[in-house]
Amino acid sequence: MLPLLTAAQIREADAHTIATEAVSSIDLMERASKAWVSWFINHFQDKRQSITVYCGTGNNGGDGLAIARLLSEHGYQQLNVKIARFSEKFSDDFTTNRQRLQPLSIPVRELPAGYQTLTENSDIIIDALLGSGLNKPLSGDFDRLVTYLNSLNKTVVAVDVPTGIFTEGDIEEESTILKADLVITFQQPKINFLLPESGDYIMCWETVNIGLNEDFIQSLQSPYQWVEERDIKKMLIPRKRFSNKGTYGHALLIAGQAKTMGAALLCSSACVYAGAGLTTACIPESGLTALNSYQAEVMAIVRREYELPDLELSKFTTLGIGPGLGKNEDALALLQYILNEYDKPIVVDADALNLLAAHPRLLEQLPAGSILTPHMKEFDRLFGEHKTWWQRLQTLKQKAQELNICIVLKNAYTITATPSGILYFNSSSNAAMATGGMGDVLTGIITALLAQKYSPEEACLIGVFLHGKAGDELALPNRLQVVLPGQVAARVPVSIARLV
Template identity: 40%
Template sequence: MKIFSAAQIKNGDLFTIKNEPIASVHLMEKAAMACTDFIHHKYLKTQNILIFCGNGNNGGDGFAMARLLYQKGFDVDVFIDKSKKGFSKDAEINYHRLKEFLGIRILDFTDFNEGFINEDSIIVDALFGTGLNRKIEGEIAKIILKLNPIHVHKIAIDIPSGVFADENIPENAVVFKADETLSLQFCKQSFLHPEISEYCGKIHILEIGISKKYIENTETPHYIIDEEIVRKIYKKRKDTSHKGNYGKTCIVAGCFGKIGAAVLATKSALFSGSGLTYILAPKCGYEILQTTCPEAMYLYGGEDFIKNFTVENDFTYGIGPGLGTDYETEEKLMHFLKNYNEPLVLDADALNLISKNSENLNLIPKNSIITPHPKEFSRLFGESKDSFERLELAKSKAKELGIYIVLKGHHTQIITPEGNVFYNITGNSGLAKGGSGDVLLGIITSFLAQGYSPENAAIFGVWLHGKAADFTAEKHSKEAMLASDVIQHIGEVFKYLQK
């Protein structure tokens, strides 16, 4: 799914109006109908709805919704800033249509008090849309500050007022805090960043009839990983294949006290379809790994296993989980990277070792995949003030180094050397536990070994990891689920894709 900027969204409206053709006021009506149908199907008609409208097209959506909801049997009150004169053209049309309905009160923001609220009330934010490019001030800021603490259900139309579509909100900005956001046609990029998602609540993308031709022909560097993308990437296993068709995965992981990381990475590689799977780990992990991962082959490394870390050109390496960061490990890893030129996957302690010297970054083979969480990313590339700045830095570094960066987080981002960004929306907070990253490394390394391109291995791996976590949470809960449980649900995801 493409993610468009605020400017592109506006152009999409204009293109649709010109080429469908459809009058702008009719497009506004379609948006209002989509939002009305959502509320009508989800909530009881006995609930009263308070719609707060601005003077622009977002307010016009709110005026049209008020009329349509009233016709469906809801009790509706509309609040506006009567001190501000003039509406946008289409908002003006819908405002006058609304005034014809005597059963709908049109009140000033200053008239609002908690006497309008009961336990079944719904507050609707139709104050500002995606065109906002400044802090909210004045009467609208006052009303938002009055609404936010009220404990009833709140719905934002298209975007919570105060949120920008493409960037972070300014410091100390006033922002409407929604329980649900009814985003019209497109998901906004900012929704996928942690600083903004807390204001959006649950996001619903509502189809309003923007031109399919415009969507198909308009280019963007930003995407959501949806099932359409994943199904194009996924390569179904052929019945005539053998283990040699699915690559040789080598997991380099573990040190005393952290053999569990090696187990998780190895098991997830096995469950993800690796043809032959090897483990390079210290002697203290031998019995554990051979017992827990009998399908994998243990490469005996002795006490100082890292000394036996040699280049095998037909292996695809996943390096880092629980590896340790001592000097000898650092020395051997850097020697390996100097002599290895194929794409590989680096995570955890491998990234921590590389971050000790900025020159080490140039040792990462081209087209490799690194999977840092925000702190690991900062150690590698420097601090960022927020996730938006971190993403821009990641784009710069991915291009400079010719690598793929899997920037782990609330909505993990895959950044390509070409500057494309793929946001993942599978997964849940149950993954916020030790071991989850080890599982992800094993999955991505396995896909890379099986012949998926680095870009597709990263995209598919992150999506599958999150989808398996969603199945896991359904069974065990977010609180109780473990990283090892996620591995056990990988098979369910493949079965889901094969339906």
């Protein structure tokens, strides 16, 4: 796992690298600027485009001055630099790079505090104003400058962090933040890049390795972790030659009503494709024909109205409950029955989550290691309204620990919270997967992994990654704008085969 660091921890990693590798801070800045420029010149190859580099007077501004010099050396001639000198403070490395820039014929303009006029005509704006050290909202001259730059609708490429955004902490509504088409960030994504509020300000981001000491980064024991493909490869267990269906468990999925059988079909189908040895769906009698037609490999237990089904819970390795289940008295009685009679980890989704929200005392009855899979609105129904995603992260961590469960909070970078207090951000998936039923497929995948004796934490991390990976393999090669949940479910075996 790649630890995701706070701004303070990033400064620690910088300082440790400088101290242990006998590299000066200005040389580390040069290393970072070269990595940044290497990515930039491979993707902005038209050297006739005009570029303005906006620099503050701290180390982010020093990066910007070094980037301007390096771009000039690579043949970009229509360059100019504007320095926001809104205070008398400046870093030593900024001063050094300012001196290094002087012999070149790059126009430099300083914007003093209270500057009166500014006209920007360049095609590309490189943002090196403030970087990761920001700890309060923009105000005064910076607020005015960023507001002006946002009004131009230029292509903006940010150095490490867009001006005005915090690397972690609350992103408040109405914040003044420079909107970036691209952020080329150093070493690793910043935590706030992975939260939905950043989508208003960051179209996309890329990381460049600047050679910070990885052992030291690991030693910082960040509670925020980035899950990559290599991590999932280590977790997945190849099937053995003399295994059989009993080896891979028996999953029960309690889902669907007459008008919401699609959810039951999708989650039970995904459970089969994700490798459960046996899958049984507990569905209403009216859905039996649909199930047999859609996925012949799924067995059925019929639910009748006003009756608890005879489930023989002891024969099931695990179960998932909720997709399309409804929120009526029958559904509530069934959920209560499960919580009273079943002591193994279960997966709770959709309508079952809403029942827990309406009857919060039931949360205390969840078996240890159970998994909740809410989207944002379901999460807030369960645990109260939140103004920001940063607040949700703190609640997410707290509730997973308090209840001794895993919580999968779904979004573009789905976050899994574990009882140990770690929050894992997923690195797969894409916007083509934003369609109804995709969460039902995820429920089926995670339930299948639990059935196969993966731990709850492993089932969440593998399941979320596989779900997104299957969607990526379908959408990205052909630039599809939409992939369907059933397609994702059917793709899962291929995605697994590419990882084991």
